Amino acid sequence: MQRYKCIISYDGIGFSGYQVQPNKRTVQSELEAVLAKMHKGMAVKVSASGRTDAGVHAKGQVIHFDSPLVIPMEKWAMALNSLLPDDLSVLSVEKAKDTFHARYDAIGKEYRYYLQMSSVRDPFQRNYAYQYPYKLDLETIKEASQYLIGTHDFTSFCSAKTEIEDRIRTINAIEITLEGDKLCFRFVGNGFLYNMVRILVGTLLEVGTGDRLPSDIPDIIAKRDRRFAGKTAPGHGLYLWKVFYK
Amino acid sequence: MQRYKCIISYDGIGFSGYQVQPNKRTVQSELEAVLAKMHKGMAVKVSASGRTDAGVHAKGQVIHFDSPLVIPMEKWAMALNSLLPDDLSVLSVEKAKDTFHARYDAIGKEYRYYLQMSSVRDPFQRNYAYQYPYKLDLETIKEASQYLIGTHDFTSFCSAKTEIEDRIRTINAIEITLEGDKLCFRFVGNGFLYNMVRILVGTLLEVGTGDRLPSDIPDIIAKRDRRFAGKTAPGHGLYLWKVFYK
Numbered sequence: 001m002q003r004y005k006c007i008i009s010y011d012g013i014g015f016s017g018y019q020v021q022p023n024k025r026t027v028q029s030e031l032e033a034v035l036a037k038m039h040k041g042m043a044v045k046v047s048a049s050g051r052t053d054a055g056v057h058a059k060g061q062v063i064h065f066d067s068p069l070v071i072p073m074e075k076w077a078m079a080l081n082s083l084l085p086d087d088l089s090v091l092s093v094e095k096a097k098d099t100f101h102a103r104y105d106a107i108g109k110e111y112r113y114y115l116q117m118s119s120v121r122d123p124f125q126r127n128y129a130y131q132y133p134y135k136l137d138l139e140t141i142k143e144a145s146q147y148l149i150g151t152h153d154f155t156s157f158c159s160a161k162t163e164i165e166d167r168i169r170t171i172n173a174i175e176i177t178l179e180g181d182k183l184c185f186r187f188v189g190n191g192f193l194y195n196m197v198r199i200l201v202g203t204l205l206e207v208g209t210g211d212r213l214p215s216d217i218p219d220i221i222a223k224r225d226r227r228f229a230g231k232t233a234p235g236h237g238l239y240l241w242k243v244f245y246k
Numbered sequence: 247m248q249r250y251k252c253i254i255s256y257d258g259i260g261f262s263g264y265q266v267q268p269n270k271r272t273v274q275s276e277l278e279a280v281l282a283k284m285h286k287g288m289a290v291k292v293s294a295s296g297r298t299d300a301g302v303h304a305k306g307q308v309i310h311f312d313s314p315l316v317i318p319m320e321k322w323a324m325a326l327n328s329l330l331p332d333d334l335s336v337l338s339v340e341k342a343k344d345t346f347h348a349r350y351d352a353i354g355k356e357y358r359y360y361l362q363m364s365s366v367r368d369p370f371q372r373n374y375a376y377q378y379p380y381k382l383d384l385e386t387i388k389e390a391s392q393y394l395i396g397t398h399d400f401t402s403f404c405s406a407k408t409e410i411e412d413r414i415r416t417i418n419a420i421e422i423t424l425e426g427d428k429l430c431f432r433f434v435g436n437g438f439l440y441n442m443v444r445i446l447v448g449t450l451l452e453v454g455t456g457d458r459l460p461s462d463i464p465d466i467i468a469k470r471d472r473r474f475a476g477k478t479a480p481g482h483g484l485y486l487w488k489v490f491y492k
Contacts, residue, residue, distance in 0.1 A: 011369040057370070081367055089367045121327055121335045123257040124303070128370070 001066045004076070005096040011087040012057040013127040013236065019051045027052070027061075027088060034083040035065060049106045049243040053195075055235035057128070059112075060091070062243040064102045108172070108244035111197045113185040114237050115205075129182055130237035136183070136208035138176065144207040145174040147217035148200060155224035157200055158193035159232075167193055167224075176204075186241075195232055203230030247312045250322070251342040257333040258303040259373040259482065265297045273298070273307075273334060280329040281311060295348045295355070295489040299441075301481035303374070305358075306337070308489040310348045354418070354490035357443045359431040360483050361451075375428055376483035382429070382454035384422065390453040391420040393463035394446060401470035403446055404439035405478075413439055413470075422450075432487075441478055449476030 008031075016024035020032070028046055035044035049062045071079060076093035084090065114129040116122060121131060151170040158167060171189040178184075185201055203220065206212045212230070220228045254277075262270035266278070274292055281290035295308045317325060322339035330336065360375040362368060367377060397416040404413060417435040424430075431447055449466065452458045458476070466474045 009369050011372075077366070086367065086372045087369045089369050091366055120323070120337055121332065123255050123333045123335050124374070126257075126332045 001068055001098075003064055003066050003096045003098050003100055004093055005062065005064050005100060005102065006077075006080075006093045007091045008058065008061050008063055009089050009091055010058050010061070011127070012052060012055045014085075014087050015054065017052055017054045017056070018048055018058075018061070027058075030085060030088055031063065031065075034080060035067070037083060038069065038079065039067065047102050049102045049109070050240075052238075052240055053235050055127075056238045056240065057236075058240040060110075060242040061240050062102045062106070062245075064096055064100055102243075105245050106191075106243050107246055108188060108190050109192060109240065110242040110244075111187045111192060112239045112241045113187075113197060113201045113233065114239070115183040115185070115201075116181060117183055118181050125182075127236050130234050132183075132205070134209055136205065137210065138178070138183070138208070140210075140214055141204050141208040142176050144204055144212075144214035144217050145176060147214065147221070149174060152221050153224055154193055154196055154221070156220050156226055156229045157196050157203070158226065159195040159199075160226045162194045164193065169193065169196070197238060198233045198235065199226075199229050199231075201233040201237070205233065206230040247314055247344075249310055249312050249342045249344050249346055250339055251308065251310050251346060251348065252323075252326075252339045253337045254304065254307050254309055255335050255337055256304050256307070257373070258298060258301045260331075260333050261300065263298060263300045263302070264294055264304075264307070273304075276331060276334055277309065277311075280326060281313070283329060284315065284325065285313065293348050295352045296486075298484075298486055299481050301373075302484045302486065303482075304486040306356075306488040307486050308348045308352070308491075310342055310346055348489075351491050352437075352489050353492055354434060354436050355438060355486065356488040356490075357433045357438060358485045358487045359433075359443060359447045359479065360485070361429040361431070361447075362427060363429055364427050371428075373482050376480050378429075378451070380455055382451065383456065384424070384429070384454070386456075386460055387450050387454040388422050390450055390458075390460035390463050391422060393460065393467070395420060398467050399470055400439055400442055400467070402466050402472055402475045403442050403449070404472065405441040405445075406472045408440045410439065415439065415442070443484060444479045444481065445472075445475050445477075447479040447483070451479065452476040 010027050015027050018027045020026055020028045031046045044065050046063050046065045077090045080090045116125050116129040116131045119133040149171050153168050155167045169191050173188040175186040256273055261273050264273045266272055266274045277292045290311050292309050292311045323336045326336045362371050362375040362377045365379040395417050399414050401413045415437050419434040421432040
């Protein structure tokens with residue numbers, strides 16, 4: 001048996017999220033179906049750095065699995081990709097130690113959120129950026145984002161359905177940059193709670209329109225109550241960009 | 247009755263091309279269905295600058311139609327877009343003279359063809375660029391492209407099924423530029439025959455791999471026979487970018 005670590009990318013639109021669900025097309029079920037085929041029906045369990053929701057994209061999701069197959073390293077990605085559907089691609093495969101775990105060994109993640117600031121619908125961006133027709137003040141958004149950096153209890157910024165008890169996370173960096181008519185929000189942190197990036201973006205947008213003040217952010221954090229933060233931005237603007245390991 | 251000129255954009259993947267065909271989803275049929283709805287069932291004929299094939303995209307297709315409806319000019323695009331599917335969008339609507347014709351008045355067009363030069367499949371580009379894993383010599387492609395510029399009989403570079411007799415066209419400019427890992431071919435000319443841009447690209451790629459020489463191009467033109475040119479590049483890399491009028 002050899003453990004393999006893979007970086008994968010997927011267009012989230014065609015998937016009901018990452019994790020296996022009965023009768024749904026998910027990233028994990030497509031990967032496990034292909035591995036079962038390669039292993040002549042033997043079940044191969046795939047573990048990821050974390051789940052992504054329906055419609056959420058990945059540029060650099062990380063998974064691991066164990067296999068007894070003897071395949072030259074440079075052929076692994078091609079072998080997997082030749083069987084995978086074209087909205088899911090293995091970017092790289094490498095050997096990992098038996099103790100490597102895609103989820104437990106991750107020390108940080110980068111997510112990006114893309115907003116298309118346009119009043120006219122762009123058919124090419126409909127699945128890949130959140131079309132936002134309202135005027136935004138980028139400077140106040142940037143100012144507000146600085147209050148989020150650091151170690152906080154992010155209970156206000158995660159889904160009320162979140163079961164995990166420890167909601168303390170560290171955000172190392174938030175960068176907001178204009179790329180043509182698209183606004184890119186880049187979040188780097190040690191971990192993100194369920195819906196956290198989407199709620200952070202939704203709240204920052206409410207600052208950008210003037211409905212909230214940058215200085216409201218510390219109060220929202222202090223409330224530790226989802227109802228005080230902004231709306232959850234749609235999933236199709238969100239990308240799991242990179243997972244960091246030691 | 248007032249004639250309207252519109253610039254429209256569509257993601258070609260979900261359409262069986264521009265033109266109405268029985269039992270197929272086409273751009274023209276979607277537009278005419280929405281206009282019929284707005285006109286309480288009255289048929290409104292839509293004319294475009296030209297057809298596009300299945301899978302071919304448009305960033306700036308031009309259409310015209312006539313309507314008796316009294317709608318403030320700034321509301322027209324929104325009214326149409328609110329009824330159109332999200333892979334087809336009206337970018338602008340303006341009043342045109344009764345004699346304006348989207349096809350007959352066009353004096354030129356710009357097409358772009360996008361190639362993704364990568365051996366790894368990118369899920370986000372699968373419908374929007376032709377993934378090309380082979381090594382290309384860009385300088386010889388550029389050299390070959392210069393032989394295509396000017397006024398020529400492009401019979402060798404159009405589908406053998408082309409019914410039109412006059413195959414003389416003028417190409418004003420061909421620009422080939424690298425944008426990250428994508429190669430963009432930009433063609434500007436007074437008109438393009440059926441499959442012409444895709445065959446031009448397919449032939450230039452065969453120069454880029456070394457299977458043909460740049461100096462073969464004048465011979466291929468002189469043959470006036472489709473069999474002497476290269477393969478037809480896939481439709482999903484092609485974009486009708488702009489239509490020019492006087």
